[in-house]
Amino acid sequence: MAESNFIDYVKILCRSGKGGAGSAHLHRAKYIPKGGPDGGDGGRGGHIYLKGNRNLWTLIHLKYKRHVFATDGQAGYENQSTGKDGEDRTIEVPCGTAVYDAETGQFLCDVTEHDQVVRLLKGGRGGLGNTHFKSATRQTPRFAQPGEPGIEKAVILELKLLADVGLVGFPNAGKSTLLSVISAAKPKIANYAFTTLEPNLGIVTYRDQQSFVMADIPGIIEGASEGKGLGLRFLRHIERNAVLLFMIPADTDDIAHEYEVLCNELQTFNPDLVEKPRVLAITKCDLLDDELMEMLRPNLPEGIETVFISSVAQRGLTELKDVLWRTINDERNRIPETMTHHDLDARHRQQDEDDFIFDTPDIQDDEILPDELPEKARGEGRMLGPDDQEWRDEYWADDYRDENADFQVVSDPDEA
Numbered sequence: 001m002a003e004s005n006f007i008d009y010v011k012i013l014c015r016s017g018k019g020g021a022g023s024a025h026l027h028r029a030k031y032i033p034k035g036g037p038d039g040g041d042g043g044r045g046g047h048i049y050l051k052g053n054r055n056l057w058t059l060i061h062l063k064y065k066r067h068v069f070a071t072d073g074q075a076g077y078e079n080q081s082t083g084k085d086g087e088d089r090t091i092e093v094p095c096g097t098a099v100y101d102a103e104t105g106q107f108l109c110d111v112t113e114h115d116q117v118v119r120l121l122k123g124g125r126g127g128l129g130n131t132h133f134k135s136a137t138r139q140t141p142r143f144a145q146p147g148e149p150g151i152e153k154a155v156i157l158e159l160k161l162l163a164d165v166g167l168v169g170f171p172n173a174g175k176s177t178l179l180s181v182i183s184a185a186k187p188k189i190a191n192y193a194f195t196t197l198e199p200n201l202g203i204v205t206y207r208d209q210q211s212f213v214m215a216d217i218p219g220i221i222e223g224a225s226e227g228k229g230l231g232l233r234f235l236r237h238i239e240r241n242a243v244l245l246f247m248i249p250a251d252t253d254d255i256a257h258e259y260e261v262l263c264n265e266l267q268t269f270n271p272d273l274v275e276k277p278r279v280l281a282i283t284k285c286d287l288l289d290d291e292l293m294e295m296l297r298p299n300l301p302e303g304i305e306t307v308f309i310s311s312v313a314q315r316g317l318t319e320l321k322d323v324l325w326r327t328i329n330d331e332r333n334r335i336p337e338t339m340t341h342h343d344l345d346a347r348h349r350q351q352d353e354d355d356f357i358f359d360t361p362d363i364q365d366d367e368i369l370p371d372e373l374p375e376k377a378r379g380e381g382r383m384l385g386p387d388d389q390e391w392r393d394e395y396w397a398d399d400y401r402d403e404n405a406d407f408q409v410v411s412d413p414d415e416a
Contacts, residue, residue: 005058005060006057006058006060006198006199007058007059007060007062007063007159008058008059008158008159008160008199008234008236008237009059009156009157009158009159009353010059010062010063010066010156010157010353011066011102011154011155011156011157011353011354011356012062012065012066012067012068012091012154012155012157013066013067013068013152013153013154013155014048014068014069014089014091014120014121014152014153014154014155015048015068015069015070015121015150015151015152015153016045016046016047016048016070016121016122016123016124016150016151016152017044017045017046017047017069017070017071017072017073017086017087017123017124017150018045018072018073018086018123018124018147018148018149018150019042019043019044019045019072019073019123019124019125019126019127019147019148019149019150020041020042020043020044020045020072020073020074020075020076020083020084020086020126020127020147021042021075021076021126021127021144021145021146021147022039022040022041022042022075022076022126022127022128022129022130022132022144022145022146022147023039023040023041023042023075023076023077023078023129023130023144024037024039024129024130024141024142024143024144025037025038025039025040025077025078025129025130026038026039026130026140026142027078027079034140036134036139036140037129037130037131037133037134037140037141038078038079038080038129038131039076039077039078039080039129039130039131039144040076040077040078040079040080040081040082040083040129040131041076041082041083041126041127041128041129041132042073042074042075042076042082042083042126042127042128042129042145042147043073043074043075043076043082043083043084043085043086043126044073044085044086044123044124044125044126045070045071045072045073045085045086045123045124045125045126045147045148045150046070046071046072046073046085046086046087046088046089046123047070047088047089047119047121047122047123048068048070048088048089048091048119048120048121048123049088049089049090049091049117049118049119049120050090050091050093050097050099050109050111050117050118050120051090051091051092051093051111051115051116051117051118052092052093052094052095052097052111052112052113052114052115052116052117053092053093053094053095053114053115054094054095054114056092056093056094057094057161057201058094058159059093059094059097059157059159061092062091062093062157066356068089068091069089070086070087070088070089070121070123070150071086071087072086072124072147072150073085073086073123073124073126073147074086075147076126076127076129076144080129080131082126083126085126086123088123090117091120093111093157093159094159095111095112095113095114095116095162096110096111096112096159096160096161096162096240097110097111097157097158097159097160098110098157098158098159098160099120099155099156099157099158100155100156100158100343100344101153101154101155101156102153102154102155102156102354103154104343105156105343105344105349106343106344107342107343107344108120108155112162120155121150121151121153122151123150124147124148124149124150124151125147125148126147126148127144127145127146127147127148128144128145129144129145130142130143130144132145156344156349156353156354158236158344159237160236160237160239160240161199161201161215161237161240162213162240163201163213163214163215163237163238163240163241164212164213164214164241164242164243164324164328165204165212165213165214165215165241165242165243165244165245165324165328166214166215166217166237166238166241166243166244166245167179167214167215167216167217167245167247168217168220168238168244168245168246168247168262168266169219169220169246169247169248169262170219170220170221170248170258170262171218171219171221172191172219172249173219173247173248173249173283174247174249174283174284174311175196175216175217175219175247176188176189176196176200176216177189177311177312178247178281178283178309178311178317179200179202179214179216180202180311181311181314181317182202182204182205182214182311182317182321183202183203183204183205183214184202184203185200185201185202185203185216187200187216196216196217196218196219197218198218198234199215199216199217199218199234199237200215200216201213201214201215201216202214202216204321204324206321206325210325212324212325212328214245215237215238215241217234217235217237217238218234220235220262220265222261222265235265235266235269235270235273238273239270239272239273241276242276242277242327242328243276243277243278243279243324243327243328244266244273244276244277244278244279245278245279245280245281245324246259246262246278246279246280246281246304247281247283248280248281248282248283249282249283249284250282250283250284250285250287250288250293250296250308251284251287254299255282255296255299255300255301256299256300256301259280259301259304260301270342277327277330278304279304279305279306279307279320279323279324279327280300280301280304280305280306280307281306281307281308281309281320282296282300282306282307282308282309283309283310283311284310284312285308285309285310285313285315285316286310286312286313286315288308293308305323305327307319307320307323
């Protein structure tokens with residue numbers, strides 16, 4: 001069977017550029033034997049950005065391009081000329097992508113809106129040239145500041161689909177059938193368990209040309225938190241849904257028990273899911289008449305609104321849409337603008353991605369000064385290395401000071 005194109009979990013290696021070294025050049029010209037220091041500052045290293053793109057729905061483009069490296073800043077040179085800044089790298093991701101540290105699982109940032117730009121890794125600051133260190137008592141500084149090193153980090157990108165309604169149920173509960181009937185989505189439908197192997201999204205039309213988004217995920221079974229069936233891998237896609245629609249077939253022996261099993265599995269995955277508003281749909285009601293449905297009502301779970309539907313007979317679908325629309329637009333059910341994010345749980349990690357080993361060449365220190373620069377641009381005098389002196393923030397150029405934390409959200413990469 002061909003590998004699916006839907007990739008929602010990928011591990012990549014990112015590296016921001018190192019800052020260019022400042023120049024220790026001393027001015028020399030005809031009739032000016034002792035012109036003094038005129039070394040320029042080094043350019044900053046390139047940043048790594050994340051940018052939301054609503055036209056993407058999977059991370060497959062990153063599965064085959066796992067290395068994202070920004071370029072280094074060039075060294076400064078004579079006449080107080082600043083070196084060229086390193087080129088930034090922008091990673092386009094689907095809206096709803098969360099980023100975690102691959103080593104610790106710590107949550108770093110997320111991208112939820114189209115064209116939202118987040119700075120993931122900051123490039124190294126360029127070193128100051130020797131002109132910054134001249135004074136009345138030190139008129140000929142023969143040293144300059146080295147560039148700040150870049151940051152290398154392996155990160156995990158995890159896609160969480162954004163939808164208004166998420167379908168939750170056991171295999172063969174009729175989730176895909178419902179999605180295919182009330183939307184234009186065409187999920188795979190068959191009479192066996194685990195027909196759906198990847199999430200599907202559908203746009204459900206409503207009255208007065210309105211609509212909402214519905215997400216169908218693979219079915220879960222009792223013990224999924226222990227790895228049975230497809231496990232809880234795809235439950236991440238309903239974490240950002242406004243409403244959860246539980247679907248249980250009418251021919252189930254104990255509807256209340258199956259509902260409790262589903263709730264327990266959700267709570268095991270993420271306790272916050274228990275607080276989401278819910279609607280219960282009893283499916284395959286074309287097998288029942290009105291008398292049998294009335295007999296089932298006393299045995300239904302308490303505290304949840306219930307609708308009897310049949311996707312095949314298109315029975316009760318209008319009532320279901322009304323209930324979902326009313327629940328979605330209830331002010332009490334609004335998704336908060338500031339969400340509480342959790343670190344990546346070890347149980348939810350994909351072993352094949354976590355075991356991926358990056359094979360990249362090490363960057364040598366002599367690459368700080370590029371070969372294409374003119375010979376006199378490399379400076380004269382001694383260049384101090386990082387081990388020779390610890391440079392405090394006060395010695396860095398004011399333009400490169402950043403009081404904000406990492407992962408700064410910006411509207412335009414040039415404004416960062």
